Amino acid sequence: MFAILKLGGSILCDKNVPYSINWENLQNIGIEIKEALEYYRKEEINLKLIIVHGGGSFGHPVAKKYLKNGKFVDMGKGYWEIQKAMRKFNNIVIDELQNFEIPVVSIQPSSFITFDKDLNLRFDTNAIEKMLEKDLIPVIHGDIVIDERENNFKIFSGDHALPHLSKKLNPDLSLHASDVDGVWDTKFKVIEKIDSSNINKVLESLKPSNKEDVTGGMHLKVMECYNLGVKTIIFNGSKKRNIYNALLKNVKGTSIN
Numbered sequence: 001m002f003a004i005l006k007l008g009g010s011i012l013c014d015k016n017v018p019y020s021i022n023w024e025n026l027q028n029i030g031i032e033i034k035e036a037l038e039y040y041r042k043e044e045i046n047l048k049l050i051i052v053h054g055g056g057s058f059g060h061p062v063a064k065k066y067l068k069n070g071k072f073v074d075m076g077k078g079y080w081e082i083q084k085a086m087r088k089f090n091n092i093v094i095d096e097l098q099n100f101e102i103p104v105v106s107i108q109p110s111s112f113i114t115f116d117k118d119l120n121l122r123f124d125t126n127a128i129e130k131m132l133e134k135d136l137i138p139v140i141h142g143d144i145v146i147d148e149r150e151n152n153f154k155i156f157s158g159d160h161a162l163p164h165l166s167k168k169l170n171p172d173l174s175l176h177a178s179d180v181d182g183v184w185d186t187k188f189k190v191i192e193k194i195d196s197s198n199i200n201k202v203l204e205s206l207k208p209s210n211k212e213d214v215t216g217g218m219h220l221k222v223m224e225c226y227n228l229g230v231k232t233i234i235f236n237g238s239k240k241r242n243i244y245n246a247l248l249k250n251v252k253g254t255s256i257n
């Protein structure tokens with residue numbers, strides 16, 4: 001069994017309070033991932049896992065300081081400040097998961113990932129694949145990266161990482177843990193399934209979820225997965241047992257096909 005799980009920054013932090021951690025959620029997530037690993041071990045199934053996490057109240061407020069009219073400015077300082085904020089956040093996530101003896105290792109996108117001139121990701125996954133073979137759990141996160149177009153810099157979102165890795169590595173499960181029960185329709189009812197029959201309507205109604213976010217909220221999640229043809233489920237990762245249930249293929253949310 002091979003799963004890629006994105007933990008939205010909103011479930012790991014209070015997005016309105018810079019540098020805040022939602023310790024209760026982070027600990028529950030640690031417990032539930034550990035339990036899922038144990039469940040599969042007892043079934044004599046090897047669960048291979050990649051974890052992705054977003055920028056939360058670390059990456060977003062710092063990145064926002066360096067964005068002027070949609071372009072990054074003063075990036076001599078900005079690059080390392082955004083990287084540093086994400087380094088701090090990733091350290092906390094990694095340390096907490098390691099406290100549960102989960103064999104997580106950190107992957108820092110700003111060190112080796114770029115967007116090329118056509119906005120395609122240049123993202124070598126060889127080390128990640130080799131880590132998986134050794135039963136390590138790579139943890140990759142949203143970050144600042146070089147954009148080879150004239151703009152020069154771009155946010156690499158966890159919502160780029162999950163579909164890109166899923167497309168390339170073809171997991172059995174691609175999971176988007178968000179802070180809502182799924183993608184809402186205009187009446188705040190969860191849409192069970194997004195496919196070619198309703199994608200345009202859904203994208204039209206979606207707007208970035210939070211004004212503190214420098215990436216694209218639900219719109220980016222849906223669009224990136226749909227455009228790459230990645231099957232995924234968007235579910236509420238802040239509800240207890242949902243991370244465990246999702247890793248056991250048993251969670252409710254919005255599926256994208």
Ligand code: IP8
Nearest residue numbers: 054055059142157158215
């Ligand atoms: O929260 C954003 O990642 P996301 C990363 O997954 C930064 O979109 C640095 C803001």
